[in-house]
Amino acid sequence: MPELPEVETVVRDLAAAGLAGCRICSVAALWPKTLQPPHGIGWQAVEGCRIEAVSRRGKYIVLELSGGLQLLIHLRMSGRLGIAPHAAADEPYLRVRLLLEDGRELRFYDPRKFGRWQLVSGAESPLLNLGPEPLTPAFTAAALRRALRGRKGALKPLLLNQSGVAGLGNIYVDEALWAAGLHPLRPADSLKDAEINELRKAIRKVLRRAIGAGGTSLGSGRTNFYGLEGRPGRNLPRLKAYGRKGLPCERCGGILQRTVVAQRGTHFCPECQTIP
DNA sequence: AGCTAGACCCGCACGC
């Protein structure tokens, strides 16, 4: 499931493929719902634009276009990008083709059809609702404390909602909570300053480690995560909690449990992630 | 406003 480290991996792959600097001929949707209707303009507005830069914000891939528009790509559950020549045959689950003037095209595959492309100008951008980037200096202990303050709800759903921290999903929330020794149901505003700082460090650690491994791929199916060249991530063996139900905790030897929190599978150690 | 639940989707794992 693409979260920050997987999206970062794809963005680095896109940069290495030389996507920045390419000029767009046209966009074609094989599954029209993937292309969200832009406000006041049509998708043909991308025609003739140059891709000025490729970056990431939270889980969004951001293509900065000449003329000031941004093309946002969200992979959601099963989205995947590839680059192919115009002439290459369609593969299964191909949903969108972005044709480039150099004879290549950016291809979007998405078996489960959750992924979305958006064409936005700054003012109505969904990026405005995102919390700080966890791997930048903006993600201070004070910023995390502000995000948690006054929140009566549980830690895990808050960390998932993107407004306090951008880019975490189900896997890395479980990993960060494990690394910080915090229970997923711990009331968010009950954390002491030292615990907030541990959580901040844990979030940064698990994300950095996963980026270093090219992201997490859970299996080998079509809906799994793959980089631009179809390469799976190598972070699975580094996970300490997610998907490890019944295995011993590497920190204390307790048996890891799986429960459901906020309608999501949640993995934690009942021995060393407790609610005081 | 904050929080929860449902909708969107369908491959895949699992059970018989």
Add this chain to the structure above:
DNA sequence: TGCGTGCGGGTCTAGC
């Protein structure tokens, strides 16, 4: 082996 069933998960929306 083949079929049927239900799970999983990010984000938006609806409803309390």
